[in-house]
Amino acid sequence: MIEKEVNPHFEDFLFDWQHKYYFLVGGYGSSKSYHVALKLILKLLxxxxxxxxxxxxxxxxRDSCYSLFEDICTDLGLDGRIRFVTSPMQIRFPNGSKIIFKGMDKPVKLKSxxxxxxxxxxxxSEVKYEGFKELIGRLRHPTLKLHMILSTNPVSTANWCYKFFFRDRKKNIFALDDEQLYKDRIVVVNDTMYHHSVADDNLFLPPSYIEQLEELKQHDPDLYRVARKxxxxxxxxxxxxxxxxxPHEAVLEAVQRIRNPIDRAGMDFGFEESYNALLRLTVDHDAKILYIHWEYYRNQMTDDRxxxxxxxxxxAGELIRADSAEPxxxxxxxxxxxxxxAAKKFAGSRLQYTKKVKRFKKIICSSNCPNTxxxxxxLTYAVDKAGDIIEDQFNIDPHTLSAIWYALDDYEVADLKGAGVSFRR
Structure with missing residues (x-):
C-alpha cells in the first residue's frame, strides 16, 4: 500500500491506462512531469x-527524468526496493519491470x-518528427497494451506535435481545437487523452513562484503565454x-461588392523542396484590402504537367506575373x-515587396486556400543573434508570399494616411 498526496487535477490521468496516447501540455511548474513519473512507477510496480x-x-x-524518479521513489519509501543503475542508466523493479533511458541524439542505440x-x-516538442515516428515503431509487445506519453511546454503552432495532435492546415488534418483543451482541461479524442495544466494546478508551489510568472506579462508576452498560460x-x-x-463564399461575396476591383495573379516557381505557388488576388484599392481567393500549390511537377x-x-488569357529568376x-x-x-526583382526587393503587402489594412484569405x-x-520574422528581427527573412520559406509579391508588381498600396498613388492594372 502506497499513500501519496497528489494534485487533484492529475488524479484522472494518474490512474487511467485506457488509451494509447497521453498528451500533456502545460505551463511552468504545473507538475506534469512529476505526475508522469509517478504514473510510471505505480504501473511498473x-x-x-x-x-x-x-x-x-x-x-x-540524468539531471531531469532520472533524478525525478529517484526523488519520487525516496519520497515513497521505495528506494530500498527499486534499484537505480547509472551505467547504463536504468531503473529496476522487484517484479522484473525496468525503465530504460535513451536520447534521440544516439538513435542507433534504440535498435537493441x-x-x-x-x-x-x-x-x-524538442524531438524531431522523424524521431517520433521511429519511436512509434519501437513501441511493441506481443501481449501487453501499448501506451505512449508525451509531455511538453507549449511551443509554436508550427511544431510537429501541435500539427499531429491538434491541427495541420497544410495536410488538412484536424484532431482537436486547442482552445477546447484550454477550456475543458482534460479531453479524450479517439485513443488519445489530452491534459492541460498550469502552475495553479500545482498546490505545492509557493505563491512567489506564480507571482514571478505573472511578471512576465508586461515584458515578455510570448514567454507569458507559454510559461503562465x-x-x-x-x-x-x-x-x-x-x-x-x-469562409470561401464570404470572400467571393466581398469581392463582388468592390466598386473597382483590381484582379491579379502571381506565381512562384519550385520543384523539389520548393513549390509552384500560383495565387489569384483581388485588391480593393479604396478600402486598402487584399483578398486571396484561389491557389495552386504543388511541387515535383514538370512544367508541362x-x-x-x-x-x-x-x-481565359489571364496574365500571370511570375518569378523573373526563372526566364x-x-x-x-x-x-x-x-x-x-516576369515581375521586377532588384536589390532589396524582398523587403520592399513585404512592406507593400503590410500596408494593406486587411489581408483576407479564402478557406479554400489552405496552403496560403x-x-x-x-508567419514571423527571423531574428539575428542579438534577437533583433530581420525584416526580409522569415521563420519559413513562404512560397505563397512570393506569389503575392509578383502579383502586385507595378501596384502600390495607397499611403494609409490617405495620400493617393497611381497604379497600373
Whole structure:
C-alpha cells in the first residue's frame, strides 16, 4: 500500500491506462512531469513491463527524468526496493519491470530495445518528427497494451506535435481545437487523452513562484503565454497581424461588392523542396484590402504537367506575373500560349515587396486556400543573434508570399494616411 498526496487535477490521468496516447501540455511548474513519473512507477510496480524514457539529448536525462524518479521513489519509501543503475542508466523493479533511458541524439542505440510497452517522451516538442515516428515503431509487445506519453511546454503552432495532435492546415488534418483543451482541461479524442495544466494546478508551489510568472506579462508576452498560460501560439513577431481567414463564399461575396476591383495573379516557381505557388488576388484599392481567393500549390511537377493543371489561365488569357529568376520557365509557358511576364526583382526587393503587402489594412484569405493560410497566418520574422528581427527573412520559406509579391508588381498600396498613388492594372 502506497499513500501519496497528489494534485487533484492529475488524479484522472494518474490512474487511467485506457488509451494509447497521453498528451500533456502545460505551463511552468504545473507538475506534469512529476505526475508522469509517478504514473510510471505505480504501473511498473503493478505489472511487469519495460518502459522507455526519451529526451532529444541523452546528456540531459540524468539531471531531469532520472533524478525525478529517484526523488519520487525516496519520497515513497521505495528506494530500498527499486534499484537505480547509472551505467547504463536504468531503473529496476522487484517484479522484473525496468525503465530504460535513451536520447534521440544516439538513435542507433534504440535498435537493441525490445518488448517496450510504454514510452514517455519528455519535452516532446524538442524531438524531431522523424524521431517520433521511429519511436512509434519501437513501441511493441506481443501481449501487453501499448501506451505512449508525451509531455511538453507549449511551443509554436508550427511544431510537429501541435500539427499531429491538434491541427495541420497544410495536410488538412484536424484532431482537436486547442482552445477546447484550454477550456475543458482534460479531453479524450479517439485513443488519445489530452491534459492541460498550469502552475495553479500545482498546490505545492509557493505563491512567489506564480507571482514571478505573472511578471512576465508586461515584458515578455510570448514567454507569458507559454510559461503562465501553457498555451500554444506564435513565437516571435507576426509579419502580417492583419491576416484573416474567411469562409470561401464570404470572400467571393466581398469581392463582388468592390466598386473597382483590381484582379491579379502571381506565381512562384519550385520543384523539389520548393513549390509552384500560383495565387489569384483581388485588391480593393479604396478600402486598402487584399483578398486571396484561389491557389495552386504543388511541387515535383514538370512544367508541362503544371501547364495542364493551370490551363484555365491560358483559355481565359489571364496574365500571370511570375518569378523573373526563372526566364526559361517563363519562356516555356509563353510558348505554350500563356500570358506570363516576369515581375521586377532588384536589390532589396524582398523587403520592399513585404512592406507593400503590410500596408494593406486587411489581408483576407479564402478557406479554400489552405496552403496560403498555413504559410501566412502565423508567419514571423527571423531574428539575428542579438534577437533583433530581420525584416526580409522569415521563420519559413513562404512560397505563397512570393506569389503575392509578383502579383502586385507595378501596384502600390495607397499611403494609409490617405495620400493617393497611381497604379497600373
Amino acid at each position: 503493478e505489472e511487469k513491463r519495460t518502459a522507455l524514457v526519451i529526451r532529444e539529448v541523452y546528456d540531459t536525462i 530495445i525490445h518488448n517496450v510497452s510504454i514510452i514517455w517522451i519528455e519535452e516532446c 501553457g498555451r500554444f501560439g506564435v513565437n516571435g513577431k507576426l509579419v502580417f497581424p492583419q491576416f484573416e481567414e474567411w 503544371t501547364a495542364e493543371d493551370i490551363t484555365e489561365f491560358k483559355e 526559361k520557365t517563363i519562356q516555356f509557358f509563353k510558348q505554350m500560349g500563356f500570358r506570363m511576364r 493560410v498555413n504559410e501566412l497566418k502565423d
